[in-house]
Amino acid sequence: MTSTRRRRCPGGRWRLGQLWRARRLWLAAALLGGLLTACGTAGGGSDTITIYNGQHPQTTDALVAAFERATGIHVLVHNGEDDYSLADSVILEGSHSPADVIFTENSPPLEYLQEKGLLAHVDPATLANTPARFDSPIGDWVGVSARVSVLIYNPSLISKSQLPTSVLQLAEPQYRGKLAFAPGETDFQPIVTSVEHTDGEAATLNWLNGIKANSAGHRYADNEGISSAVNSGAVAFGVVNQYYWYRLRAEIGAGSMHSEISYFAAGDPGYVIDVSGAAVLRSSRHPAAAQRFLAFITSSAGQEIIAHSTSFEYPIASGVTTVQSEAPFNELHPNGITIEQLGDGLEAQDLLQRVELL
Amino acid sequence: MSRVPGAALVTGRFHRRSRPRVLLATSCLVAAALLTPLAFLLIEAHGAGTGAVVRLIFRSLTASLLWNTVRLTIVVTALCAVIGTLAAWCVECTDLPLRRMWAVLVVVPFAIPDFVVSFGWASLTTWIQGFRGAVVVMTLAVYPLVYLPVAASLRSADPGQEEVARSLGAGRLKTFFRVTIGQARGAILGGCLLVSLVILAEYGAFEIVGYQTFTTEIFTEFDSFNVQAAAALSLVLVVLGVIVLVGDGWARGNTRVARSGALAQRARKTHRLGRAKAGVLLGFLLLVGLALGVPVGSSIYWMLEGGAHAFAGVSLLDAAGDTAAYSASAAAVATLMALPVSLLVTRHPTRFGRLLERSTFLVLAMPGIVIAFALSYFSLRYGGGSFYQTAPLLIAAYAIMFFPLALVGVRASVAYAPVALEEAGRSLGQRRLAVLRRVTLPLVGPGLMAAFCLVFLATATELTATLILIPDNVQTLATQFWAYQTALSYGQAAPFALVMIGIAAVPSYVLGRFFDRRPSQRAVAR
Numbered sequence: 001m002t003s004t005r006r007r008r009c010p011g012g013r014w015r016l017g018q019l020w021r022a023r024r025l026w027l028a029a030a031l032l033g034g035l036l037t038a039c040g041t042a043g044g045g046s047d048t049i050t051i052y053n054g055q056h057p058q059t060t061d062a063l064v065a066a067f068e069r070a071t072g073i074h075v076l077v078h079n080g081e082d083d084y085s086l087a088d089s090v091i092l093e094g095s096h097s098p099a100d101v102i103f104t105e106n107s108p109p110l111e112y113l114q115e116k117g118l119l120a121h122v123d124p125a126t127l128a129n130t131p132a133r134f135d136s137p138i139g140d141w142v143g144v145s146a147r148v149s150v151l152i153y154n155p156s157l158i159s160k161s162q163l164p165t166s167v168l169q170l171a172e173p174q175y176r177g178k179l180a181f182a183p184g185e186t187d188f189q190p191i192v193t194s195v196e197h198t199d200g201e202a203a204t205l206n207w208l209n210g211i212k213a214n215s216a217g218h219r220y221a222d223n224e225g226i227s228s229a230v231n232s233g234a235v236a237f238g239v240v241n242q243y244y245w246y247r248l249r250a251e252i253g254a255g256s257m258h259s260e261i262s263y264f265a266a267g268d269p270g271y272v273i274d275v276s277g278a279a280v281l282r283s284s285r286h287p288a289a290a291q292r293f294l295a296f297i298t299s300s301a302g303q304e305i306i307a308h309s310t311s312f313e314y315p316i317a318s319g320v321t322t323v324q325s326e327a328p329f330n331e332l333h334p335n336g337i338t339i340e341q342l343g344d345g346l347e348a349q350d351l352l353q354r355v356e357l358l
Numbered sequence: 359m360s361r362v363p364g365a366a367l368v369t370g371r372f373h374r375r376s377r378p379r380v381l382l383a384t385s386c387l388v389a390a391a392l393l394t395p396l397a398f399l400l401i402e403a404h405g406a407g408t409g410a411v412v413r414l415i416f417r418s419l420t421a422s423l424l425w426n427t428v429r430l431t432i433v434v435t436a437l438c439a440v441i442g443t444l445a446a447w448c449v450e451c452t453d454l455p456l457r458r459m460w461a462v463l464v465v466v467p468f469a470i471p472d473f474v475v476s477f478g479w480a481s482l483t484t485w486i487q488g489f490r491g492a493v494v495v496m497t498l499a500v501y502p503l504v505y506l507p508v509a510a511s512l513r514s515a516d517p518g519q520e521e522v523a524r525s526l527g528a529g530r531l532k533t534f535f536r537v538t539i540g541q542a543r544g545a546i547l548g549g550c551l552l553v554s555l556v557i558l559a560e561y562g563a564f565e566i567v568g569y570q571t572f573t574t575e576i577f578t579e580f581d582s583f584n585v586q587a588a589a590a591l592s593l594v595l596v597v598l599g600v601i602v603l604v605g606d607g608w609a610r611g612n613t614r615v616a617r618s619g620a621l622a623q624r625a626r627k628t629h630r631l632g633r634a635k636a637g638v639l640l641g642f643l644l645l646v647g648l649a650l651g652v653p654v655g656s657s658i659y660w661m662l663e664g665g666a667h668a669f670a671g672v673s674l675l676d677a678a679g680d681t682a683a684y685s686a687s688a689a690a691v692a693t694l695m696a697l698p699v700s701l702l703v704t705r706h707p708t709r710f711g712r713l714l715e716r717s718t719f720l721v722l723a724m725p726g727i728v729i730a731f732a733l734s735y736f737s738l739r740y741g742g743g744s745f746y747q748t749a750p751l752l753i754a755a756y757a758i759m760f761f762p763l764a765l766v767g768v769r770a771s772v773a774y775a776p777v778a779l780e781e782a783g784r785s786l787g788q789r790r791l792a793v794l795r796r797v798t799l800p801l802v803g804p805g806l807m808a809a810f811c812l813v814f815l816a817t818a819t820e821l822t823a824t825l826i827l828i829p830d831n832v833q834t835l836a837t838q839f840w841a842y843q844t845a846l847s848y849g850q851a852a853p854f855a856l857v858m859i860g861i862a863a864v865p866s867y868v869l870g871r872f873f874d875r876r877p878s879q880r881a882v883a884r
Contacts (some may be wrong), residue, residue: 096746221574224846316721358578
């Protein structure tokens, strides 16, 4: 109203004194809060990379902290709800994507982005850190860690001898009302692909229909849901990745655990290794720094962090093995399905959709 | 097109009072902003092709999702209507002991995120699963949406009508159902409308209790590269929302609640609870114990029991600061947006204005993820990615998502600001903007505060849109809680839930107090 009125002070922030005179102080204060937040979150400089993270935050946070210390490169982490919603975002963003690196729990989303031509080649030296069978077949992403699928069961509801030894038995009528199932869980889709690879489409559809009947009333959003439901006794058993059980035990203590894990028979189509991997986006504006991140997390320094982490994932690169008390990685007897055969997972989704589990 | 341009201006319809051109234009802008998610859905569904959409919608899974969604909506809405109305009546119209305390405590559960309520129950008992679990969790989380407007309406209702009914020989029960409930009917329906729409879009709570609705399925589709399928399913949800809105309009009919003017306001005779007092108190204890005690109790339990070995995210203080800043900004924006729309429908009631107002409620039936993807889409496709994953876009998303909550509060208070005072201001030579600032705003101030608080509460606990649109390296209390919870680090998740409840308790208290005041007090508050 007077000549002292100024729109903005040089720093780009609103002047407090000016707002103080406003009649609706609370309103102004609220707006100020928003604007300051907005000013504070402007994008970083050239020594900053952005990671779209589908991995569990604790794994990524530990790796990022060590990487920042080792290289001085600043890392912004954007945690997605899961791998797929991050991949959706990357596709939607196209060349505008703020992400430099995408780090996922499972290989299919990376394979999918690779097919869409959205990923850059990974440095050959980085690829060499990880055994080739855990890397992208064409070198567009690198394997970082692994988990294995197991049965989680509540011994007070089902005895170990009653458990299936093959994933195909999940469809048997004897398990009606006992099976917990998460149709949307990204960790289960590789098993569907694996069963289809072994037995063909028609048998897989039959099998899924059996699972659908057996799991009626016990559908969950994800493995976390299955794990806590089985542990609390809401349902007898389900298929999860091994690390959920170990984490739950670490969290609530062995005394509060009411569940156990059990492995499928050696080579069973349900006995699948899930590989977590990372890639540099083709649209990245900081490809060199992004490549360094991939090199770091697959180096022995990065892998040691995974080996000591309470995320209970298996390190798979640079010869590092886990120090946690779980079955050693090289003593597992998984099915022989390859990363390439697991593919982008779209066919598994189509099958799940056809039996209307999705 | 034979009309002379501008001819409409001289017809009586528009000439009677100055045409609210600015009001109309801003209201249309607001409505357009609120319909962007719908535009996004139509574009995406169109991209999928009619065949694919039809195949996705017309299958037996849709039928079972529809059944799940509809029965849950009906049961929870009915339960909320009963619990909310009874609680409001006891607090407002009876000699309930400690009524001021109850007036605040029964509102606080709205401030507890649904996924925290779910989590609290699920970690306590396996009984809370599936349909039954969804009913319990949702009813306890959203009944305040009925309680608040009904309490306000009972407070301002004309007590004379009850007295007349009694003097004409109607019994207590008959008077209650025919007169008291009749007077609060609009408020009950308004609350039920909000409850039904919120249930349609709920996700987090159902995810934890393992119950499938349209919205959980939409999330699954989003999580499997099927954005187009998700859009098609969301359109079904929008249709359900339209049905709810039409049903609400139909139930309201043309009934108007008559009263003998605001100046005739006087204290209502409080009903004696008598021997029922102990029972009613027990009921309140039970309600607050279930709705508030279980989530708070289980959070405290996990904080004490859980191991502290997992990982360090952002600090509690940072997350609380960011959450409060985002929520306050979003609440301010939504309240400002609600002002023109409220003024338009209360001051210049036309069919178009009413349609415009009702259309803004649809946004409540859309899951947060849809709104987040819609804003991302338009920002990336037409804005070159500017504002993408920045605070302004996130705040805009919140303001759009929770606009109807602001509208409910603002509209109620605008109705209490008499036009005559503004006209007096104009006649004294004040310009229109000056009148708005000096007359209208002070009158509706408390209502704006209530609207602000409602949106603040809803925003502080929002999760799904936040996960997509949040700026890098920022965590809100909800996202950090979620990160710990999915990592099964309940012990670390719990403090975030408690702080979320704490932050939200302040506006709940303000809300409880605001709706607890008499209208005359409200109108002359300044």
